[in-house]
Amino acid sequence: MTRSKAPARGLSDMPESGFRPDLVAIGFFLVVALVFYGSLLWTGYLSLTNSRLIPSYEIVGFDQFARLVATPRWRTACVNLVILGAFGIAGSLALGTLLAILLDRDVRAEGLLRSIFLHPLALSLVITGLAWRWLLDPVTGIQSVLRGLGWSSFHLDWLADPDTAIYALVVASIWRSSGLVMIIMLAGLRGVDTDIWKAIRLEGIPLWRAYAQIVLPSLKLTIASCIILLMADVVRSYDLVIALTKGGPGFSTDLPAKFAVDHFFGRANIGLASAASVVILGFVASLLVPYLLIQRKGRA
């Protein structure tokens, strides 16, 4: 984007006089490389060993990966990551965008509503988990409240059923993340050129079509950055599982990050945990490819 405005050649004529962004950037990159990539390499190495409580450095090959693939709990965790990723991101994006569009329609108490939608972001996952665990508990939660009010057939026991418990996590994650999407999209909508709106009004295009075909497509970079932030949240959503379900019932709501942490610590199996971490990073890399493509496209 910026590059097209200010070609590097023009600037290089100027005296260098200590204007060296490259040194700063490289300096910080070295720190990141040491802490992130150094740790990742180390983890990769450990995944090839049979380290238990204490790291061992004798390479045994891909045994840990073989065991990982054969472990039902790991497979469930990976499926859950996909479910949480797909529904959680789609849900947050849809709700957040909808709220942003509505708030942009000149509503009263916009500031208050905005704060309400945004506040979950300020709360720790401990409080998120406690509250949702309670609300969705069939004995104490919404189910019993509504039944108490006379709606005796009402059924809401997502957390109790291994097939639906993961969707409780989806709900909590939408609750948590929609606010961020809302505020980013709202900012995006406010930035839309007034001329575009004038044209829309002149042409008499119905509002929903204006949003679907003109306004939102013009914000595709904004939407892309929302998706990136949401994806990062999903991959790291360890805390949310811990707070809400601890992986249960059974291991039906386990996630790869929780699997890895459990094996690092409680299970004292650093080798297997490292293998799990390596696979998670594989996921990450595969997520970054579309991001790259979107960025390249956006710049072109």
Place this chain on the structure above:
Amino acid sequence: MTRTSDRERRRDPARIALYVFLLASAAFFLLPVVVVVLNSLKTMDEIRQGSLLALPASPTFDFWRIAWSSACSGIECRGISPGLFNSIKIAVPAVFLSVLVGALNGYALSQWKRPAADRIMLAITFGLFVPYQCMMYPTIVLARTGGLFGTYPGIVLIHVVYGIPYTTLLFRNFYAGLPDELTKAARIEGASFLQTFGHVMLPLSVNMLVVVGVLQFTGIWNDYFLGFIFAGNENAPMTVQLNNLVNNTRGEVAINVNMAATILTALPTLLVYLLSGRYFVRGIAAGAVKG
């Protein structure tokens, strides 16, 4: 806008639907917090017998007081208050440094106009997706090698370093969106990179500084895992005590005290969000929007 047109608009069915939806959403967003607050004001008997949405019969702040100053975790029965100072002590410098590092690095990457800068940015962005829980062991050994494990500078530094991907990404997008003439003008006057950054760019970035500051403050304040591993005993933040209270797997569960403790821990971040509201929106508009 005249009064009549305002009233007409209010009667418009689409308008009504809009408000209904917004209010329903607001209820959905507020429900968990309302439940937590309501039940923190009830006695355990009332919680066991009544519905969780019922208003407290005789609201009492006793459990807030217990959570604050006398709930036990381990042999200490001093509530979560001792951790407050530690949390502030960690969060304030960590947020300050983290924002500064992100701004500096983001600006550097926006000014370094070579393909290498893009590649570095990508490599840094990758860090955003790394579940840091998965690389604890090597990081601990690194911290030990630097003599930082279990120390106050250690925990601050680890927050700053783990924050680099996020803060750099946001600031780079922000600075990439500013006109290059600003930097050029400063350079023509012979300003160095740091001078340009400090005197020209930083004062222009207030909104963005607020956004990143708020996001980092929330993350660092709510962090439990890093505090618990890296901070050392003396510096353990409030969340560690909160976790000891709330995640107690053995012994009786005092839900009201737990609820009160979670609210108390959340108050600073909620306050920061409410106070920073307008800057926050502006900053987001300036930074995050430009992918």
Place this chain on the structure above:
Amino acid sequence: MTRASVFGGFLAAGLGALAGPASAQSVDVVHYWTSKSESRTINILADAYKAKGGRWIDSAVANFDEAVAVANSRIAGGTPPSAILMNPGSTLDEMTEAGYMRDLGDIAEREGWSKVVPPFVLEKMTSNDQIVAVPLGLHGANWLWYSKKIFEEAKVAPPRTWPEFLEVADKIKAAGYVPLAVGGENWQINYIMSSILSGLGGPDFYQKLYVEHDPAAAASPVVAEGFETLRKLQAYVDEGSVGRSWNETTGLLVTDRAAMQFIGDYVKGEFSAAGKVAGTDYGCVLAPGTEGMYQVYTDLMTITAVDDPDVVKGQDLLVAAVLDPTVEVDMSRSKGSTPGRSDVVSEGLDPCARLGSESLAGARKVFSGPYETLSSDQMGQVTDLVGQFWTDRSMTAEDAATRFAAIFP
């Protein structure tokens, strides 16, 4: 250079970083006793230690796994705690092997521990031929707790076999109560499963499977029968069971809503906190079919290897405080455990505690509980499997048994 010596070196370097001014004779104790009765117990110890002139730094962490995690992180980070509350087992053995633990052999010999600590407990304190810990107390595992009121109303007696258990449960259900209180966390389900296997297989089977990890025992038909029994139990559980902690679950017995629970004798802390009396309000028997054995978990204060002479002195003092006869008795009263010393007199034991202490004195065969005899990795796999079986009703007992056998190669 071996791993152990590398880490030994780090241990030496680490203590300097311990924050705060190091006063003479201090210990930094990592433990997970944070509930009311637990913190009362650790306080008894801390007070006794402080009375002897030591400085106690408390590192409380909410649960066992996290406590071990923090202890190991600190060892890896070069600032080891001076003592860690743990159970014997594979984790402790690995730590000892790596040179993390202090050998207390000379103190043991000087003080004549073998005369006051029963051989079973002394064996638990020993890892890789070194004495690395002192006992805080012993908990029985294979217990069945029941509500006296419900049993009287349903006119049933405590079941002695698993078929009998099912009959009793049916009668209780007919009387309108929840027969079995289960907390639907994997470890709690697995707790029941190991009681079932112990009861169906008997002491020899327990020895073969859990202690010797014999593949033939793991592949025997007893395991499939055990899973079938476990499946049948699901008919007797209430709908609020999912994810419920064990002590909330005990609440169902306290309020006479559910009749029975399988859990260790630390549950007595919950009953007594609610003002319930053993033998009057609630009863205790060994789990069906396990009368011949007593499964025990030993709470140990393990002592780490450190170089700072002040901390070593502090550790010496801590060891003396733990083994102080008065402290041993007070701690076991507070926590519902049996003291680790055999020479202390504890008067006025309730019927459940009496059964436990008679067992330890030789009335029946004493074993370590499954969590101590299986490695944490193996136990984890068993727990995952049993948890999956419990939640996935389409899984057959035969499938589960096949997968169970695969965990014991």
